[in-house]
Amino acid sequence: MKLSISNLAWNEDNDTVVYDWMQKLEYQGLEIAPTRLFKANPYDCLDEAKKFMEFLKTTYNLDIVSMQSIWYGKKQSIFGTCEERNYLLEYTKKAIIFAENVKCPNIVFGCPKNRIIKEPEQIEVAIGFFDELGKYALEHNTVIALEPNPRIYNTNFINTTREAIEFCKLVCNKGIKVNFDFGSVLENNENFCFGKSEIQLINHIHISEPYLKVIKKRELHKELKKILLKNDYNGFISIEMNSDLDLRKLKETMKYVKEVFI
Template sequence: MNLAISNIAWDRADDEAVYTAMQQAGFTGLEIAPTRIFPPQGDPSDPDTYVGPYDNLSAAALFGGYLLNRWGFTVPSMQSIWYGQTGNIFEPADTEALLDYTAQAFQFAHTLNCPSLVFGCPRNRSCNPPHTPAEADAFFDHAGSLAERYGVVLAIEANPPVYTNYLNGTADAFALVKRLQNPGLAVNLDLSTILSNGEKLRDFVEDIGYVSHIHISEPDLAPIRKRPEHAELAMLLKAVGYRGYVSVEMRRTTLDTVRRTLTYIAEVFA
């Protein structure tokens, strides 16, 4: 199984210590939050001074080369792709700017040879009257077409109702992707959502072909607990021949916790 971990789980100062632990555990993927690597600089309201996370493609290429040549890692996924953005996909006045920003993310991912970008963005997708969920189809269809142009996919992630009121169930994310049938769209299977909603992994066996990336996560991104669902998921993925990455996603925690988690997940998904 291809294993990765998201770099939101530790401090920047611990990067090399975690990379070493990843190598020892057999992990080959580093999922990134772009602003964790390239923090925005300058004033966002001043285009002459502001430098966003996706503005330096040369730096992205150098970072990708460093990961591959020094550590043997690829970047299988990007998350938090709209960090700092305030627009909403249901507001017509916001969609053009959001799509332009997303296209920058796609170009950045292409430069990194990163195939999948997670679309969570719960604050940017709340659906309030008079808008209806069906209105989002046009946005995602356009976004999927942009993704295909750059040779990547936008992986739609369901988020529980505590975070947003649109695409709350895993089945909703699959339904959107199957309905649009856009090659630039896929599903990010998020275990924390499945756990929070009381969903059953077996209900999604026939849909795994639509999955481009998987998050092993806990509700509220707490440190990973040992759960029977992990072994169940590993068996399911092997049975259907899943070839993507399984990635650990936790909020920032201690270096020891990261190391223990890497060892545990490597054992379960061996």
């Protein structure tokens, strides 16, 4: 397993401080929210993104290993009008091209407010939507990882890890996998009853708490590690928190996650 951290966990003024910690603690990957780096129209900033990728690699030996918050600021819905859905398809395809340009192998799909389902039969709409995106992602050397979002985030579509896995099976597309979110496990009081074939659907893992609060030390983290090792998970373990915390807490968390998972 390998370590990464989302750049939502600190403010941009502290970027170089955290990158230095990452290098010293042997973190290999940075997870990015594109609008955190490029405020407006991030997917049009391909040249700048490539330069940023090269800067990370040459200066800190870090790779961009995941993207999140890919629809930040967007109001359209998968289950809205055809025009809304087509807009989101094309916008996400731009995100996929962005990911390809920075050699990013994982795109987390969270976006709770953009995925409120109105009728049960609309599941077919979602299957078609993600099937098209999964095929496009594979063509461009990346994967869309579906993240369960509990109801506390005001959505009703894919609230649990089990639902994410079952939907992934329905789409049946190698470009669509699952983002395992520890905060969702906690909020939903889930267990870890997953078979090897289901673990293999997990492309990325967030170590988090509900509402992205500071990560607590938990025996469940050690249980998760055992299951991942048993099932040969070799992807990234990524810290996900919000930036409303003392930087010292962030460094302590980075050390803790390394101690548990490596």
